[in-house]
Amino acid sequence: MSSMLAINDIHVSYGNIKALKGVSIEAQQGQIVCLIGANGAGKSTLLRAIVGLEPLVMGSIEFNGEKIAEGRTEHGKPHVVLTEQICARGISLVPEGRRVFADMTVEENLDMGAFLVRDKALIIKRKSEMYDFFPILWQRRKQKTRSLSGGEQQMMAIARALMSDPRLLLLDEPGLGLAPLVVQDIFSKISIINKENKVTVFLVEQNARMALKASDNGYVMENGLIVLSDRADALLVNEQVKSAYLGQ
Protein backbone atom coordinates (compact mmCIF):
# COMPACT_ATOMS: atom_id res chain seq x y z
CA MET A 1 0.00 0.00 0.00
CA SER A 2 1.49 3.22 -1.07
CA SER A 3 0.33 6.63 -0.05
CA MET A 4 -1.65 8.14 -2.92
CA LEU A 5 -2.35 11.54 -1.48
CA ALA A 6 -0.03 13.00 1.11
CA ILE A 7 -0.72 16.41 2.55
CA ASN A 8 2.21 17.54 4.64
CA ASP A 9 1.71 20.30 7.19
CA ILE A 10 0.02 22.80 4.87
CA HIS A 11 -0.85 26.39 5.76
CA VAL A 12 -3.30 28.47 3.75
CA SER A 13 -4.27 32.08 4.45
CA TYR A 14 -6.90 34.45 3.16
CA GLY A 15 -5.14 37.74 3.81
CA ASN A 16 -4.61 37.92 7.54
CA ILE A 17 -6.96 35.09 8.32
CA LYS A 18 -5.29 31.73 8.64
CA ALA A 19 -7.67 29.13 7.24
CA LEU A 20 -5.39 26.11 7.53
CA LYS A 21 -2.75 26.07 10.25
CA GLY A 22 -0.66 23.02 9.52
CA VAL A 23 -2.83 20.20 8.24
CA SER A 24 -1.47 16.75 7.42
CA ILE A 25 -3.61 14.08 5.84
CA GLU A 26 -2.78 10.84 4.12
CA ALA A 27 -4.88 8.67 1.85
CA GLN A 28 -3.72 5.19 0.85
CA GLN A 29 -4.52 3.75 -2.51
CA GLY A 30 -7.98 2.19 -2.66
CA GLN A 31 -9.21 3.81 0.54
CA ILE A 32 -12.11 6.08 1.26
CA VAL A 33 -10.92 8.83 3.56
CA CYS A 34 -13.27 11.40 4.99
CA LEU A 35 -12.75 14.74 6.58
CA ILE A 36 -15.50 15.93 8.88
CA GLY A 37 -15.91 19.23 10.63
CA ALA A 38 -18.24 22.13 11.22
CA ASN A 39 -18.90 25.09 8.95
CA GLY A 40 -15.82 27.22 8.49
CA ALA A 41 -13.39 24.61 9.81
CA GLY A 42 -11.40 24.84 6.58
CA LYS A 43 -12.60 21.68 4.85
CA SER A 44 -13.37 23.25 1.48
CA THR A 45 -10.20 25.32 1.62
CA LEU A 46 -8.26 22.09 1.91
CA LEU A 47 -9.90 20.67 -1.22
CA ARG A 48 -9.35 23.93 -3.07
CA ALA A 49 -5.68 23.76 -2.09
CA ILE A 50 -5.38 20.20 -3.43
CA VAL A 51 -6.69 21.20 -6.86
CA GLY A 52 -4.51 24.30 -6.98
CA LEU A 53 -7.17 26.94 -6.45
CA GLU A 54 -5.52 28.25 -3.27
CA PRO A 55 -1.78 28.86 -2.94
CA LEU A 56 0.00 27.28 0.00
CA VAL A 57 1.88 29.44 2.48
CA MET A 58 3.79 26.49 3.82
CA GLY A 59 3.91 22.74 3.44
CA SER A 60 3.40 20.55 0.40
CA ILE A 61 0.92 18.22 -1.25
CA GLU A 62 2.06 15.06 -2.96
CA PHE A 63 0.08 12.88 -5.33
CA ASN A 64 1.53 9.46 -6.17
CA GLY A 65 4.86 10.66 -4.84
CA GLU A 66 4.95 13.78 -7.03
CA LYS A 67 4.67 17.25 -5.57
CA ILE A 68 1.56 18.97 -6.93
CA ALA A 69 1.62 21.99 -4.62
CA GLU A 70 4.23 23.55 -2.43
CA GLY A 71 4.52 26.51 -0.11
CA ARG A 72 7.12 29.23 -0.42
CA THR A 73 10.63 27.96 0.05
CA GLU A 74 13.93 29.77 0.52
CA HIS A 75 15.21 28.69 -2.87
CA GLY A 76 13.25 30.05 -5.80
CA LYS A 77 9.62 29.72 -6.84
CA PRO A 78 7.45 26.96 -5.41
CA HIS A 79 6.42 24.17 -7.70
CA VAL A 80 2.68 24.36 -8.31
CA VAL A 81 0.54 22.33 -10.69
CA LEU A 82 -2.27 24.42 -12.19
CA THR A 83 -5.91 23.49 -11.72
CA GLU A 84 -6.40 22.49 -15.33
CA GLN A 85 -3.40 20.16 -15.16
CA ILE A 86 -4.56 18.49 -11.98
CA CYS A 87 -7.26 16.67 -13.93
CA ALA A 88 -4.72 15.28 -16.38
CA ARG A 89 -2.75 13.85 -13.43
CA GLY A 90 -5.74 11.77 -12.40
CA ILE A 91 -7.45 13.86 -9.73
CA SER A 92 -11.09 14.74 -10.26
CA LEU A 93 -13.06 17.14 -8.11
CA VAL A 94 -16.79 17.13 -7.51
CA PRO A 95 -17.10 20.72 -6.35
CA GLU A 96 -19.22 21.98 -3.48
CA GLY A 97 -22.75 22.78 -4.58
CA ARG A 98 -22.27 20.52 -7.61
CA ARG A 99 -21.52 23.30 -10.10
CA VAL A 100 -23.08 21.55 -13.05
CA PHE A 101 -23.18 23.23 -16.45
CA ALA A 102 -26.85 24.06 -16.04
CA ASP A 103 -27.62 25.06 -19.63
CA MET A 104 -26.05 21.95 -21.09
CA THR A 105 -27.80 18.61 -21.30
CA VAL A 106 -26.70 15.74 -19.10
CA GLU A 107 -24.94 14.14 -22.03
CA GLU A 108 -23.07 17.34 -22.85
CA ASN A 109 -22.03 17.64 -19.23
CA LEU A 110 -20.58 14.14 -19.36
CA ASP A 111 -18.77 15.03 -22.58
CA MET A 112 -17.25 18.03 -20.80
CA GLY A 113 -16.01 15.73 -18.06
CA ALA A 114 -14.03 13.89 -20.72
CA PHE A 115 -12.61 17.12 -22.14
CA LEU A 116 -9.05 15.83 -21.98
CA VAL A 117 -9.93 12.49 -23.56
CA ARG A 118 -9.30 12.63 -27.29
CA ASP A 119 -10.49 9.15 -28.17
CA LYS A 120 -14.17 9.30 -29.17
CA ALA A 121 -14.70 5.58 -28.78
CA LEU A 122 -13.36 5.76 -25.24
CA ILE A 123 -15.69 8.65 -24.42
CA ILE A 124 -18.66 6.66 -25.66
CA LYS A 125 -17.55 3.63 -23.66
CA ARG A 126 -17.21 5.63 -20.47
CA LYS A 127 -20.54 7.35 -21.04
CA SER A 128 -22.23 4.00 -21.42
CA GLU A 129 -20.58 2.85 -18.18
CA MET A 130 -21.90 5.94 -16.45
CA TYR A 131 -25.39 5.34 -17.78
CA ASP A 132 -25.16 1.75 -16.52
CA PHE A 133 -24.12 2.96 -13.14
CA PHE A 134 -26.62 5.84 -12.89
CA PRO A 135 -29.64 4.67 -14.92
CA ILE A 136 -31.53 7.86 -14.03
CA LEU A 137 -28.98 9.83 -16.07
CA TRP A 138 -29.81 7.77 -19.13
CA GLN A 139 -33.45 8.81 -18.80
CA ARG A 140 -32.46 12.43 -18.33
CA ARG A 141 -29.63 12.56 -20.87
CA LYS A 142 -31.34 14.98 -23.25
CA GLN A 143 -32.63 17.32 -20.55
CA LYS A 144 -30.96 20.51 -19.54
CA THR A 145 -29.21 19.89 -16.27
CA ARG A 146 -31.00 22.73 -14.51
CA SER A 147 -34.23 20.73 -14.79
CA LEU A 148 -32.78 17.88 -12.73
CA SER A 149 -33.45 17.41 -9.03
CA GLY A 150 -30.67 18.05 -6.53
CA GLY A 151 -29.89 14.37 -6.11
CA GLU A 152 -29.80 13.78 -9.84
CA GLN A 153 -27.53 16.78 -10.28
CA GLN A 154 -25.19 15.41 -7.63
CA MET A 155 -25.09 12.05 -9.38
CA MET A 156 -24.41 13.81 -12.64
CA ALA A 157 -21.60 15.80 -11.06
CA ILE A 158 -20.05 12.56 -9.80
CA ALA A 159 -20.48 10.88 -13.17
CA ARG A 160 -18.94 13.91 -14.86
CA ALA A 161 -15.93 13.75 -12.56
CA LEU A 162 -15.54 10.03 -13.30
CA MET A 163 -15.52 10.61 -17.06
CA SER A 164 -11.84 11.51 -16.90
CA ASP A 165 -11.15 8.11 -15.28
CA PRO A 166 -9.47 9.56 -12.19
CA ARG A 167 -7.29 7.68 -9.70
CA LEU A 168 -8.38 10.00 -6.91
CA LEU A 169 -11.89 11.39 -6.57
CA LEU A 170 -12.38 14.44 -4.37
CA LEU A 171 -15.91 15.07 -3.16
CA ASP A 172 -16.92 18.32 -1.48
CA GLU A 173 -20.07 17.79 0.58
CA PRO A 174 -21.84 15.32 -1.71
CA GLY A 175 -24.82 15.26 0.64
CA LEU A 176 -25.31 19.01 0.78
CA GLY A 177 -28.97 19.98 0.78
CA LEU A 178 -30.26 16.53 -0.14
CA ALA A 179 -32.90 14.34 1.47
CA PRO A 180 -31.51 11.64 3.79
CA LEU A 181 -32.59 8.82 1.50
CA VAL A 182 -30.89 10.45 -1.48
CA VAL A 183 -27.75 10.99 0.59
CA GLN A 184 -27.75 7.30 1.47
CA ASP A 185 -28.08 6.40 -2.19
CA ILE A 186 -25.19 8.67 -3.14
CA PHE A 187 -22.93 7.29 -0.44
CA SER A 188 -23.65 3.73 -1.51
CA LYS A 189 -22.72 4.73 -5.07
CA ILE A 190 -19.48 6.23 -3.78
CA SER A 191 -18.64 2.95 -2.02
CA ILE A 192 -19.27 1.00 -5.22
CA ILE A 193 -17.10 3.39 -7.23
CA ASN A 194 -14.34 2.90 -4.71
CA LYS A 195 -14.56 -0.90 -4.64
CA GLU A 196 -15.29 -1.72 -8.27
CA ASN A 197 -13.39 0.99 -10.09
CA LYS A 198 -10.49 1.04 -7.62
CA VAL A 199 -10.81 4.80 -7.25
CA THR A 200 -9.38 6.32 -4.11
CA VAL A 201 -11.91 8.68 -2.57
CA PHE A 202 -11.28 11.68 -0.35
CA LEU A 203 -14.51 13.24 0.83
CA VAL A 204 -15.36 16.24 2.89
CA GLU A 205 -18.68 16.18 4.65
CA GLN A 206 -20.71 17.74 7.43
CA ASN A 207 -22.95 14.71 7.65
CA ALA A 208 -20.48 12.95 9.93
CA ARG A 209 -22.38 9.71 10.47
CA MET A 210 -22.92 9.01 6.76
CA ALA A 211 -19.35 9.93 5.92
CA LEU A 212 -17.76 7.84 8.66
CA LYS A 213 -19.90 4.81 7.89
CA ALA A 214 -18.75 4.84 4.29
CA SER A 215 -15.07 5.50 5.03
CA ASP A 216 -11.97 3.56 6.01
CA ASN A 217 -10.23 6.41 7.76
CA GLY A 218 -11.49 9.68 9.12
CA TYR A 219 -10.08 13.04 10.10
CA VAL A 220 -11.82 15.65 12.24
CA MET A 221 -11.04 19.28 11.56
CA GLU A 222 -11.63 22.27 13.81
CA ASN A 223 -10.52 25.84 13.13
CA GLY A 224 -7.98 24.88 10.51
CA LEU A 225 -6.40 22.10 12.52
CA ILE A 226 -6.81 18.32 12.52
CA VAL A 227 -7.91 17.51 16.07
CA LEU A 228 -8.53 13.80 15.64
CA SER A 229 -7.68 11.09 13.18
CA ASP A 230 -8.39 7.41 13.38
CA ARG A 231 -10.04 4.52 11.64
CA ALA A 232 -13.56 5.53 10.72
CA ASP A 233 -15.25 2.83 12.80
CA ALA A 234 -13.25 3.92 15.83
CA LEU A 235 -14.26 7.54 15.31
CA LEU A 236 -17.91 6.50 15.13
CA VAL A 237 -17.72 5.31 18.75
CA ASN A 238 -15.33 8.03 19.93
CA GLU A 239 -16.95 9.97 22.79
CA GLN A 240 -15.66 13.33 21.60
CA VAL A 241 -16.93 12.80 18.05
CA LYS A 242 -20.20 11.42 19.32
CA SER A 243 -21.00 14.46 21.39
CA ALA A 244 -19.75 17.06 18.92
CA TYR A 245 -20.80 15.66 15.55
CA LEU A 246 -23.17 12.76 15.97
CA GLY A 247 -25.54 14.39 18.45
CA GLN A 248 -25.34 11.59 21.00
Next chain:
Amino acid sequence: MVNFFLLILIYTGIYSLMAIGQNVITGYAGMLSLCQAGFFAIGSYVTAILCVDCGWNFFATLPIAALLSALVGVLIGLPTLRLKGDYLAIATLGLGEIIRNVINNWDSLTNGPMGIQRIPKPSILGITINPYNKLGYLLMVVIFVLVFYLILKRLADSRMGRALEAIREDEIAAGSMGINVTKYKVFSFAIGAACAGVAGSLQTCFSLSVTPGTYTFMVSVMVLCMVVLGGMGNFKASILGAFLIQLISYFPQLVGLSNAFPAQVKQILFGLILIVMMIYRPQGIMGRSRRTYRWAGGKTKDSRFLARLAEKLKPGKSKEASK
Protein backbone atom coordinates in the same frame (compact mmCIF):
# COMPACT_ATOMS: atom_id res chain seq x y z
CA MET B 1 -32.97 55.65 -52.09
CA VAL B 2 -31.62 52.34 -53.38
CA ASN B 3 -28.13 53.71 -52.91
CA PHE B 4 -28.91 54.65 -49.34
CA PHE B 5 -30.27 51.21 -48.63
CA LEU B 6 -27.10 49.69 -50.06
CA LEU B 7 -25.11 51.93 -47.72
CA ILE B 8 -27.06 50.55 -44.79
CA LEU B 9 -26.34 47.02 -45.98
CA ILE B 10 -22.62 47.75 -46.31
CA TYR B 11 -22.50 49.11 -42.78
CA THR B 12 -24.52 46.10 -41.67
CA GLY B 13 -21.79 43.91 -43.13
CA ILE B 14 -18.96 45.83 -41.48
CA TYR B 15 -20.71 45.87 -38.12
CA SER B 16 -21.70 42.21 -38.50
CA LEU B 17 -18.02 41.32 -38.45
CA MET B 18 -17.57 43.23 -35.21
CA ALA B 19 -20.75 41.76 -33.78
CA ILE B 20 -19.82 38.14 -34.45
CA GLY B 21 -16.45 38.86 -32.86
CA GLN B 22 -18.22 40.34 -29.86
CA ASN B 23 -20.45 37.28 -29.80
CA VAL B 24 -17.45 34.99 -29.35
CA ILE B 25 -16.39 37.07 -26.35
CA THR B 26 -19.78 37.80 -24.81
CA GLY B 27 -22.11 35.14 -26.21
CA TYR B 28 -19.78 32.16 -25.93
CA ALA B 29 -17.18 32.95 -23.29
CA GLY B 30 -19.58 35.08 -21.26
CA MET B 31 -17.31 38.08 -20.84
CA LEU B 32 -18.75 41.56 -21.05
CA SER B 33 -16.24 43.43 -23.17
CA LEU B 34 -16.78 47.00 -24.32
CA CYS B 35 -13.80 47.74 -26.51
CA GLN B 36 -14.69 46.52 -29.97
CA ALA B 37 -14.41 50.18 -31.05
CA GLY B 38 -10.76 50.15 -29.98
CA PHE B 39 -9.90 47.12 -32.09
CA PHE B 40 -12.01 48.57 -34.92
CA ALA B 41 -9.82 51.68 -34.74
CA ILE B 42 -6.61 49.67 -34.72
CA GLY B 43 -7.68 47.78 -37.84
CA SER B 44 -8.72 51.00 -39.58
CA TYR B 45 -5.47 52.80 -38.84
CA VAL B 46 -3.26 49.84 -39.71
CA THR B 47 -4.84 49.73 -43.15
CA ALA B 48 -4.80 53.48 -43.59
CA ILE B 49 -1.17 53.90 -42.55
CA LEU B 50 0.13 50.91 -44.50
CA CYS B 51 -1.78 51.97 -47.64
CA VAL B 52 -0.79 55.64 -47.54
CA ASP B 53 2.69 55.65 -45.98
CA CYS B 54 4.00 52.32 -47.22
CA GLY B 55 1.99 51.97 -50.41
CA TRP B 56 0.71 48.51 -49.54
CA ASN B 57 -2.20 46.87 -51.27
CA PHE B 58 -5.37 46.95 -49.15
CA PHE B 59 -5.66 43.16 -49.13
CA ALA B 60 -2.10 42.78 -47.89
CA THR B 61 -2.90 44.99 -44.90
CA LEU B 62 -5.83 42.82 -43.79
CA PRO B 63 -3.82 40.11 -42.05
CA ILE B 64 -1.67 42.75 -40.35
CA ALA B 65 -4.79 44.55 -39.13
CA ALA B 66 -6.24 41.31 -37.79
CA LEU B 67 -2.99 40.19 -36.17
CA LEU B 68 -2.19 43.53 -34.55
CA SER B 69 -5.71 43.80 -33.12
CA ALA B 70 -5.47 40.25 -31.82
CA LEU B 71 -2.06 40.97 -30.33
CA VAL B 72 -3.34 44.03 -28.48
CA GLY B 73 -6.28 41.88 -27.39
CA VAL B 74 -3.94 39.26 -25.94
CA LEU B 75 -1.69 41.80 -24.22
CA ILE B 76 -4.66 43.51 -22.63
CA GLY B 77 -6.50 40.26 -22.06
CA LEU B 78 -3.82 38.55 -19.99
CA PRO B 79 -4.08 40.93 -17.04
CA THR B 80 -7.73 42.03 -17.34
CA LEU B 81 -9.50 38.75 -18.04
CA ARG B 82 -9.08 37.76 -14.42
CA LEU B 83 -11.69 40.39 -13.71
CA LYS B 84 -15.32 39.39 -13.72
CA GLY B 85 -18.53 40.96 -14.93
CA ASP B 86 -18.77 44.68 -14.28
CA TYR B 87 -15.07 45.07 -13.53
CA LEU B 88 -14.10 43.59 -16.87
CA ALA B 89 -16.61 45.86 -18.59
CA ILE B 90 -15.04 48.92 -16.95
CA ALA B 91 -11.49 47.83 -17.76
CA THR B 92 -12.31 47.17 -21.42
CA LEU B 93 -14.28 50.40 -21.67
CA GLY B 94 -11.16 52.19 -20.50
CA LEU B 95 -9.05 50.32 -23.02
CA GLY B 96 -11.26 51.42 -25.89
CA GLU B 97 -10.95 55.04 -24.83
CA ILE B 98 -7.19 54.71 -24.35
CA ILE B 99 -6.75 53.40 -27.89
CA ARG B 100 -8.80 56.29 -29.27
CA ASN B 101 -6.83 58.84 -27.25
CA VAL B 102 -3.51 57.39 -28.33
CA ILE B 103 -4.60 57.64 -31.95
CA ASN B 104 -5.85 61.16 -31.37
CA ASN B 105 -2.52 62.31 -29.96
CA TRP B 106 0.11 60.33 -31.82
CA ASP B 107 0.42 62.99 -34.51
CA SER B 108 3.55 61.66 -36.20
CA LEU B 109 1.91 58.32 -36.96
CA THR B 110 -1.80 58.95 -37.15
CA ASN B 111 -1.93 62.63 -38.04
CA GLY B 112 -3.95 63.26 -34.87
CA PRO B 113 -7.48 64.60 -35.01
CA MET B 114 -7.06 65.46 -38.69
CA GLY B 115 -7.02 61.78 -39.55
CA ILE B 116 -5.67 60.26 -42.72
CA GLN B 117 -7.20 61.13 -46.09
CA ARG B 118 -6.63 60.17 -49.71
CA ILE B 119 -6.37 56.46 -49.10
CA PRO B 120 -5.94 54.69 -52.43
CA LYS B 121 -8.78 52.52 -53.69
CA PRO B 122 -8.13 48.83 -53.20
CA SER B 123 -7.47 46.60 -56.16
CA ILE B 124 -7.12 42.89 -56.55
CA LEU B 125 -6.05 40.93 -59.65
CA GLY B 126 -6.11 44.12 -61.67
CA ILE B 127 -9.70 44.95 -60.70
CA THR B 128 -10.05 48.20 -58.79
CA ILE B 129 -12.77 48.07 -56.20
CA ASN B 130 -14.54 51.38 -56.19
CA PRO B 131 -16.35 52.13 -52.94
CA TYR B 132 -18.67 54.44 -54.86
CA ASN B 133 -19.95 51.42 -56.70
CA LYS B 134 -21.98 50.32 -53.69
CA LEU B 135 -23.23 47.05 -55.13
CA GLY B 136 -19.72 45.86 -55.91
CA TYR B 137 -18.46 46.87 -52.50
CA LEU B 138 -21.39 45.22 -50.80
CA LEU B 139 -20.51 42.00 -52.58
CA MET B 140 -16.99 42.15 -51.17
CA VAL B 141 -18.26 42.83 -47.65
CA VAL B 142 -20.74 39.97 -47.89
CA ILE B 143 -17.93 37.61 -48.89
CA PHE B 144 -15.93 38.71 -45.84
CA VAL B 145 -18.88 38.24 -43.50
CA LEU B 146 -19.59 34.82 -44.98
CA VAL B 147 -16.00 33.66 -44.60
CA PHE B 148 -15.76 34.86 -41.00
CA TYR B 149 -19.17 33.42 -40.21
CA LEU B 150 -18.14 29.99 -41.48
CA ILE B 151 -14.79 30.03 -39.68
CA LEU B 152 -16.28 31.10 -36.37
CA LYS B 153 -19.22 28.71 -36.67
CA ARG B 154 -16.74 25.92 -37.17
CA LEU B 155 -14.74 27.08 -34.15
CA ALA B 156 -17.84 27.35 -31.98
CA ASP B 157 -18.86 23.79 -32.83
CA SER B 158 -15.40 22.51 -32.01
CA ARG B 159 -13.78 21.53 -28.77
CA MET B 160 -12.94 25.17 -28.20
CA GLY B 161 -16.58 26.23 -28.45
CA ARG B 162 -17.53 23.76 -25.78
CA ALA B 163 -14.67 24.86 -23.57
CA LEU B 164 -15.91 28.45 -23.86
CA GLU B 165 -19.45 27.45 -23.00
CA ALA B 166 -18.24 25.52 -19.99
CA ILE B 167 -16.23 28.54 -18.87
CA ARG B 168 -19.28 30.76 -19.27
CA GLU B 169 -21.38 28.45 -17.16
CA ASP B 170 -18.90 27.76 -14.40
CA GLU B 171 -15.23 28.65 -14.36
CA ILE B 172 -14.27 26.48 -11.41
CA ALA B 173 -16.03 23.43 -12.76
CA ALA B 174 -14.51 24.08 -16.19
CA GLY B 175 -11.04 24.31 -14.64
CA SER B 176 -11.46 21.06 -12.77
CA MET B 177 -12.50 19.34 -16.02
CA GLY B 178 -9.01 20.16 -17.25
CA ILE B 179 -9.99 23.19 -19.33
CA ASN B 180 -7.31 25.87 -19.33
CA VAL B 181 -9.60 28.78 -18.46
CA THR B 182 -7.11 31.61 -19.01
CA LYS B 183 -5.93 30.26 -22.34
CA TYR B 184 -9.41 29.92 -23.79
CA LYS B 185 -10.57 33.29 -22.47
CA VAL B 186 -7.59 35.10 -23.95
CA PHE B 187 -7.99 33.17 -27.17
CA SER B 188 -11.64 34.17 -27.51
CA PHE B 189 -10.72 37.77 -26.77
CA ALA B 190 -8.07 37.67 -29.50
CA ILE B 191 -10.52 36.22 -32.01
CA GLY B 192 -13.10 38.90 -31.21
CA ALA B 193 -10.41 41.57 -31.57
CA ALA B 194 -9.23 40.18 -34.89
CA CYS B 195 -12.79 40.29 -36.28
CA ALA B 196 -13.09 43.93 -35.26
CA GLY B 197 -9.69 44.65 -36.79
CA VAL B 198 -10.78 43.30 -40.17
CA ALA B 199 -14.03 45.24 -39.88
CA GLY B 200 -11.89 48.34 -39.33
CA SER B 201 -9.92 47.66 -42.49
CA LEU B 202 -13.12 47.35 -44.49
CA GLN B 203 -14.39 50.59 -42.98
CA THR B 204 -11.20 52.43 -44.02
CA CYS B 205 -11.38 51.03 -47.50
CA PHE B 206 -15.01 52.09 -47.79
CA SER B 207 -14.74 55.64 -46.49
CA LEU B 208 -11.19 56.17 -47.89
CA SER B 209 -10.41 58.35 -44.88
CA VAL B 210 -10.04 57.79 -41.16
CA THR B 211 -10.55 60.16 -38.26
CA PRO B 212 -10.42 59.29 -34.56
CA GLY B 213 -13.93 60.65 -34.09
CA THR B 214 -15.40 57.54 -35.72
CA TYR B 215 -14.26 55.15 -33.01
CA THR B 216 -16.13 56.35 -29.98
CA PHE B 217 -17.58 54.36 -27.14
CA MET B 218 -20.95 54.48 -28.92
CA VAL B 219 -19.59 52.04 -31.50
CA SER B 220 -18.85 49.46 -28.80
CA VAL B 221 -22.30 49.97 -27.31
CA MET B 222 -23.90 49.59 -30.71
CA VAL B 223 -22.04 46.34 -31.32
CA LEU B 224 -23.03 44.98 -27.92
CA CYS B 225 -26.60 46.02 -28.66
CA MET B 226 -26.50 44.04 -31.92
CA VAL B 227 -25.37 40.91 -30.12
CA VAL B 228 -27.96 41.22 -27.37
CA LEU B 229 -30.76 42.08 -29.78
CA GLY B 230 -30.00 39.20 -32.14
CA GLY B 231 -29.21 36.59 -29.55
CA MET B 232 -26.10 35.63 -27.63
CA GLY B 233 -24.27 32.55 -28.79
CA ASN B 234 -25.72 32.73 -32.29
CA PHE B 235 -23.72 34.22 -35.14
CA LYS B 236 -26.63 34.44 -37.56
CA ALA B 237 -28.50 36.40 -34.93
CA SER B 238 -25.62 38.86 -34.65
CA ILE B 239 -25.88 39.57 -38.36
CA LEU B 240 -29.62 40.08 -38.02
CA GLY B 241 -28.99 42.32 -35.00
CA ALA B 242 -26.45 44.35 -36.96
CA PHE B 243 -28.98 44.87 -39.74
CA LEU B 244 -31.78 45.91 -37.40
CA ILE B 245 -29.60 48.32 -35.44
CA GLN B 246 -28.25 49.89 -38.62
CA LEU B 247 -31.77 50.18 -39.98
CA ILE B 248 -32.93 51.87 -36.79
CA SER B 249 -30.02 54.26 -36.67
CA TYR B 250 -30.48 55.35 -40.31
CA PHE B 251 -34.26 55.25 -40.18
CA PRO B 252 -34.79 59.03 -39.88
CA GLN B 253 -32.60 59.66 -42.94
CA LEU B 254 -34.22 56.81 -44.81
CA VAL B 255 -37.69 58.30 -44.48
CA GLY B 256 -36.46 61.89 -44.81
CA LEU B 257 -37.14 62.90 -41.23
CA SER B 258 -33.57 63.59 -40.13
CA ASN B 259 -34.52 67.12 -39.11
CA ALA B 260 -37.25 65.90 -36.78
CA PHE B 261 -35.02 63.39 -34.96
CA PRO B 262 -31.83 64.65 -33.35
CA ALA B 263 -28.91 62.20 -33.42
CA GLN B 264 -29.25 61.59 -29.69
CA VAL B 265 -32.57 59.84 -30.22
CA LYS B 266 -30.53 56.97 -31.62
CA GLN B 267 -28.70 56.54 -28.33
CA ILE B 268 -31.90 56.64 -26.34
CA LEU B 269 -33.29 53.98 -28.64
CA PHE B 270 -30.30 51.66 -28.15
CA GLY B 271 -30.62 52.00 -24.40
CA LEU B 272 -34.31 51.21 -24.60
CA ILE B 273 -33.69 48.20 -26.81
CA LEU B 274 -31.15 46.79 -24.34
CA ILE B 275 -33.51 47.27 -21.40
CA VAL B 276 -36.58 45.89 -23.13
CA MET B 277 -34.69 42.88 -24.45
CA MET B 278 -33.20 42.13 -21.03
CA ILE B 279 -36.64 42.15 -19.44
CA TYR B 280 -38.82 40.45 -22.03
CA ARG B 281 -36.52 38.34 -24.15
CA PRO B 282 -33.07 37.97 -22.60
CA GLN B 283 -32.13 35.27 -25.12
CA GLY B 284 -32.48 37.76 -28.00
CA ILE B 285 -34.65 37.57 -31.10
CA MET B 286 -33.23 34.27 -32.33
CA GLY B 287 -31.86 32.83 -29.11
CA ARG B 288 -28.85 30.61 -28.68
CA SER B 289 -28.08 28.42 -31.64
CA ARG B 290 -28.57 24.69 -31.32
CA ARG B 291 -25.28 23.02 -30.74
CA THR B 292 -24.12 20.61 -33.36
CA TYR B 293 -20.92 19.35 -31.90
CA ARG B 294 -18.64 17.45 -34.15
CA TRP B 295 -16.53 15.91 -31.45
CA ALA B 296 -17.15 13.30 -28.78
CA GLY B 297 -19.96 11.91 -30.90
CA GLY B 298 -22.17 14.17 -28.80
CA LYS B 299 -24.70 15.37 -31.29
CA THR B 300 -24.45 14.93 -35.00
CA LYS B 301 -26.90 15.65 -37.74
CA ASP B 302 -26.64 12.07 -38.94
CA SER B 303 -29.67 10.44 -37.39
CA ARG B 304 -28.60 6.90 -38.18
CA PHE B 305 -25.37 7.45 -36.31
CA LEU B 306 -27.39 8.90 -33.45
CA ALA B 307 -29.61 5.85 -33.34
CA ARG B 308 -26.62 3.52 -33.26
CA LEU B 309 -25.07 5.62 -30.54
CA ALA B 310 -28.22 5.49 -28.46
CA GLU B 311 -28.22 1.72 -28.83
CA LYS B 312 -24.62 1.59 -27.63
CA LEU B 313 -25.26 3.78 -24.63
CA LYS B 314 -28.36 2.03 -23.33
CA PRO B 315 -27.94 0.82 -19.75
CA GLY B 316 -27.11 -2.83 -19.52
CA LYS B 317 -25.81 -3.00 -23.05
CA SER B 318 -22.16 -2.35 -22.38
CA LYS B 319 -21.83 -5.09 -19.78
CA GLU B 320 -23.40 -7.64 -22.09
CA ALA B 321 -21.15 -6.51 -24.88
CA SER B 322 -18.03 -6.80 -22.77
CA LYS B 323 -18.88 -10.30 -21.62
